Amino acid sequence: IVLTQSPATLSLSPGERATLSCRASQSTTNYLAWYQQKPGQAPRLLIYDTSNRAAGIPARFSGSGSGADFTLTISSLDPEDFAVYYCQLRSDWPSTWTFGQGTRVEIK
Amino acid sequence: QVLLQESGPGLVKPSETLSLTCTVSGGSVSTSFFYWSWIRQPPGKRLEWIGHFYYSGSMVYNPSLESRATIAVDTSKNHFSLTLTSVTAADTAVYFCAMGLPPGFWGQGTLVTVSS
Numbered sequence: 231i232v233l234t235q236s237p238a239t240l241s242l243s244p245g246e247r248a249t250l251s252c253r254a255s256q257s258t259t260n261y262l263a264w265y266q267q268k269p270g271q272a273p274r275l276l277i278y279d280t281s282n283r284a285a286g287i288p289a290r291f292s293g294s295g296s297g298a299d300f301t302l303t304i305s306s307l308d309p310e311d312f313a314v315y316y317c318q319l320r321s322d323w324p325s326t327w328t329f330g331q332g333t334r335v336e337i338k
Numbered sequence: 339q340v341l342l343q344e345s346g347p348g349l350v351k352p353s354e355t356l357s358l359t360c361t362v363s364g365g366s367v368s369t370s371f372f373y374w375s376w377i378r379q380p381p382g383k384r385l386e387w388i389g390h391f392y393y394s395g396s397m398v399y400n401p402s403l404e405s406r407a408t409i410a411v412d413t414s415k416n417h418f419s420l421t422l423t424s425v426t427a428a429d430t431a432v433y434f435c436a437m438g439l440p441p442g443f444w445g446q447g448t449l450v451t452v453s454s
Contacts, residue, residue: 261440263440265385271446272434272436272444272445272446272447273385273434273441273444274444275438275440275441275442278440278442284442285442316384316385318385318387318440320439320440324398325390325398326387326398326400326401327375327387327390327400327440328387329384329385329386329387330384331384332384
């Protein structure tokens with residue numbers, strides 16, 4: 231399964247809403263996760279199983295979707311949210327993992 | 339709080355074998371229901387899953403790397419390792435070890451450059 235993220239780059243201002251898309255090449259499980267990565271750092275888990283926030287993640291981050299289309303929404307961008315975001319899918323059997331190519335959220 | 343730390347050579351010659359170790363503290367690699375993984379990221383590119391194992395010792399690998407990658411566990415030292423044979427420049431990347439399903443705990447990553 232191939233994951234395609236769009237857009238490649240999102241230019242927004244602090245306080246605006248960000249909507250990031252992750253599309254799978256076929257209908258799949260709901261084991262879809264989202265990560266945030268800043269330069270020189272390891273990825274940070276935001277969302278798991280499509281819509282569950284990881285521990286310590288602010289409520290402005292939410293995930294949704296099903297089938298082959300998934301979305302990460304940041305309701306109001308904080309200055310610390312400007313980063314690259316990756317989606318990641320776990321297939322049921324075999325338990326292989328796939329990452330999308332990333333969406334960069336930059337300050338407009 | 340689980341902490342993971344990658345270690346190993348930062349430079350490997352083409353055709354040779356890359357070997358990395360992930361040392362775990364604050365948790366045990368033999369704990370039930372935990373997944374332990376290796377993930378890499380070539381410079382400026384997307385993350386790529388290499389493989390993982392869980393408490394039963396079952397290893398699962400990325401099909402594109404399965405012929406060259408081996409993950410091993412040493413419960414006495416509470417660490418796990420990655421070996422990747424016959425490396426090329428395409429294997430140049432930051433290599434991360436991580437824990438969880440999906441991974442919620444990550445090491446800081448270590449850059450491995452393949453070059454003569």
